[in-house]
Amino acid sequence: MEDVLARADFITVHLPKTPETIGMFGPEEFAAMKDGVVLINAARGGIYNVKSLSDFVAAGKIFAAGIDMFEEEPCTGSPLHEFDNVLLTPHLGASTHEAQVRAGVQIAEYVSSGLEGSIVPTALNMTLVPPEMMDAVGPYVPACQMMGRILAQILGCIPKTLRVEAAGTIANADASILVAGALDGILAYRRAGSVTPVNVESVAVRHGIKVDTASIADADEYASAVKVVADGVEVGATLFGSMQRPRIMSLLDYKIDIAPAKQSLVFEYVDAPGRIGAIGTLLGNEGVNITTMQIGTKPSEKTALVYMNVEGNVNDQLLEKLSSTLDFKNVWSFSL
Helix, strand or coil, X not given: CHHHHHHCCEEEECCCCCCCCCCCECHHHHHHCCCCEEEEECCCCCCECHHHHXXXXXXXXXEEEEECCCCCCCCCCCHHHHCCCEEECCCCCCCCHHHHHHHHHHHHHHHHHHHCCCCCCCCCCCCCCCHHHHHHHCCHHHHHHHHHHHHHHHHCCCCCEEEEEEEECCCCCCHHHHHHHHHHHHCXXXXXXXXXXXXXXXXXXXXXXXXXXXXXXXXXXXXXXXXXXXXXXXEEEEEECCCCEEEEEEECCEXXXXXXXXXXXXXXXXXXCCHHHHHHHHXXXXXXXXXXXXXXXXXCCCEEEEEEEEECCCCHHHHHHHHHHHCCCEEEEEEC
16 A cells, blocks of 8 residues: 555545554555545545544645545534535435435336346446437337347348448447347347347357448438348338337338237238238138238339238148238248
8 A cells, every 4th residue: 555655646445444444544644645646435434534634635735535435424514624625425325215216216127127138227247328328229129129030030040140220319329239139139039048238249249140230310201210131131110109119110121110019910922903802801711800001012023011910820821821822922920
């Protein structure tokens, strides 16, 4: 400590209160310090000898001090109160009623986020996410997970490339949060554990996935959006409503607008009259109910894509029957 006292411009104390540390910094230690030193105690009261400290502050030896802990709390009287260059703060923590309530609510929110595989902003092994950024990008984690699951079911394998594009108000967000969500969705069927911003790079390397990100200022008619592309297969989503629910805005480069349900059927075919009626009739005969539906077209290719949220027993036999009977280009069943 002698070497530190003689050389340090700033000295901060982070020690438990023990017989060995009480009065650890007194007249001899303050005298051994450099002129103009700045001292901080955020540990326990009594480690700095406050009376002696005030004497050296008054003499100009100590340029400034910040004290957060006192021998008697609350500290209503101290010789340090008279100095403008000494900052004394009440060591309250979450002692007030309001802070206790907020701390409890925040813990519950973060535990819930962790169990859902989402982002826990205060995780010790990840970069702190500013609250304003978390408010903007955090709700997109479930959307990225959803898009990842869709891509996994379309591809049927782990992709070699993954690109995540953030647009609009979240264009400058930490892309690792979005990539982690998308990768978590892609790998969900493997039950390999959650992907987080902490381990996203190592997970991608382990599975041989080349990850790329992009920031796009304009999200077209949306305030913000995220697009995920895996091995050239694209899906895009935005958020809607007060609950910030994911809404698919594009799939396979078809422009659509639908809130995905737990079970969906997607058809891609050469556009022609009567196709939707034929699909509805066949599904109805099999006891499958269509709850919501969206159609996207590519006039230049004369093809269409239908996204249907459905209820009922969708099995391989039904998919085969749909494909063979109606001559689709592609048929997928998504379980989200």
